[in-house]
Amino acid sequence: MVTWMEQNQNRADGCDVVVVGAGLVGAAVAARLARAGFNTAVLDAQGVAGGATGRSAGMALTGLAGHYNWAVGAYGRQEARDVWALTIEGRERLIEAAGRLSVPIENTGSLALAIEDTEAHTLEESATLLQEDGFDVQFELGDPLGRGFRAALRHPADVTVDAGELTRSLLSSEDVSVHERAEVYDLEPERDSVRVWAQGRNVLCSAVVLAVNGYASLLDPYFTDKVAPTRSLIFATEPLDGILLEQPCCADYGYEYCRQLPDRRLLLGGWRRPQPSGQQQDQEPGLGDVMRDGLTRFASHYFPEVETRKADRWSGIMGFTPDGLPLVGRLPDLPQVYFAVGMGGRGLSWAFAIADRLMTLMLNDADPGILSAARLG
Numbered sequence: 001m002v003t004w005m006e007q008n009q010n011r012a013d014g015c016d017v018v019v020v021g022a023g024l025v026g027a028a029v030a031a032r033l034a035r036a037g038f039n040t041a042v043l044d045a046q047g048v049a050g051g052a053t054g055r056s057a058g059m060a061l062t063g064l065a066g067h068y069n070w071a072v073g074a075y076g077r078q079e080a081r082d083v084w085a086l087t088i089e090g091r092e093r094l095i096e097a098a099g100r101l102s103v104p105i106e107n108t109g110s111l112a113l114a115i116e117d118t119e120a121h122t123l124e125e126s127a128t129l130l131q132e133d134g135f136d137v138q139f140e141l142g143d144p145l146g147r148g149f150r151a152a153l154r155h156p157a158d159v160t161v162d163a164g165e166l167t168r169s170l171l172s173s174e175d176v177s178v179h180e181r182a183e184v185y186d187l188e189p190e191r192d193s194v195r196v197w198a199q200g201r202n203v204l205c206s207a208v209v210l211a212v213n214g215y216a217s218l219l220d221p222y223f224t225d226k227v228a229p230t231r232s233l234i235f236a237t238e239p240l241d242g243i244l245l246e247q248p249c250c251a252d253y254g255y256e257y258c259r260q261l262p263d264r265r266l267l268l269g270g271w272r273r274p275q276p277s278g279q280q281q282d283q284e285p286g287l288g289d290v291m292r293d294g295l296t297r298f299a300s301h302y303f304p305e306v307e308t309r310k311a312d313r314w315s316g317i318m319g320f321t322p323d324g325l326p327l328v329g330r331l332p333d334l335p336q337v338y339f340a341v342g343m344g345g346r347g348l349s350w351a352f353a354i355a356d357r358l359m360t361l362m363l364n365d366a367d368p369g370i371l372s373a374a375r376l377g
């Protein structure tokens with residue numbers, strides 16, 4: 001297949017590439033494109049990092065929310081190992097970028113915590129498999145926090161970062177034009193180019209990258225059965241007197257998470273479990289209340305000394321694929337349109353590895369392997 005670079009790349013009346021979405025993934029892709037010499041514009045419906053990126057808890061963690069033994073069963077041993085290795089590659093590239101841009105990184109490591117015995121067994125089995133596969137993890141039966149968790153799996157090299165700050169720094173460090181409040185509503189083929197129709201402007205370009213995460217199906221029906229928008233909610237307390245958590249933690253198969261920020265505010269977050277089949281998430285009444293109540297129960301059980309009633313709250317939309325892995329590819333009906341969407345709850349560790357795979361697809365037509373959208377038909 002002819003790559004977009006081989007086609008009509010230097011047009012005077014537009015730009016080479018439009019990246020739709022100014023989250024961490026869009027910024028990582030746009031920075032790579034600009035550094036490779038392509039005239040690149042980024043359009044976002046909100047503002048830079050106005051989506052999941054700027055609302056995230058800032059934890060760059062190894063692997064997926066589902067534990068490793070689950071991943072081995074779901075994807076196969078070699079594939080699970082590749083997925084974990086990719087998130088480590090992404091985390092290391094994030095650390096490098098943050099270093100280059102003077103964005104602070106906290107080298108805290110992280111804990112995955114079991115809330116019941118079955119999950120503790122799952123963590124133990126995962127630890128054995130991970131160690132056999134060469135990953136640096138430590139399993140501990142019992143609760144290193146003394147809060148009633150059953151077991152912990154420590155990833156010593158995980159880090160935290162202000163993902164919004166990193167995204168803004170990335171975009172301002174490169175020669176990229178950024179247009180905020182420019183919602184894209186149509187992509188129209190025009191000879192061998194694409195016209196991008198957005199609020200207040202249209203741009204003719206040789207290629208488009210969709211980095212719109214959980215909003216993908218609003219832009220193209222191709223994503224309807226591939227990326228499910230899923231909400232995550234965070235409580236942020238007032239600054240606490242002391243340090244409750246030295247490292248970020250995930251619990252309950254990753255459905256709940258917590259982190260104490262450098263200013264000592266405690267973040268407690270949770271995301272919605274998949275809906276029963278046939279029920280659309282948006283159709284469920286009182287969804288916000290269900291999430292808020294679940295997170296309040298988690299907080300009062302494990303952090304009873306923390307006042308969540310008056311905590312600040314915010315939420316954001318994540319995009320989940322049926323198998324939990326991001327999707328990288330190009331639209332079958334509009335092959336000048338590439339995409340990297342469906343980052344789930346671990347997009348910070350995926351972003352830079354994904355940007356790399358997307359670039360090699362765009363420049364060399366290289367198969368994105370396990371991330372390829374072809375796997376979902």
Ligand SMILES: Cc1cc2nc3c(=O)[nH]c(=O)nc-3n(C[C@H](O)[C@H](O)[C@H](O)COP(=O)(O)OP(=O)(O)OC[C@H]3O[C@@H](n4cnc5c(N)ncnc54)[C@H](O)[C@@H]3O)c2cc1C
Nearest residue numbers: 021023024025045051052053057059184213316346347348
């Ligand atoms: C509350 C919360 C906490 C989280 N915590 C963590 C965490 O600690 N660690 C972690 O790894 N992950 C976390 N995540 C997930 C993580 O934030 C995402 O996986 C990651 O930010 C995805 O980045 P992205 O650039 O793909 O998407 P986003 O940051 O969502 O960016 C997509 C952008 O596309 C724009 N857009 C959408 N449609 C259009 C359109 N039609 N036209 C123009 N622009 C459009 C949106 O405005 C948005 O800015 C969290 C998510 C939430 C919601």
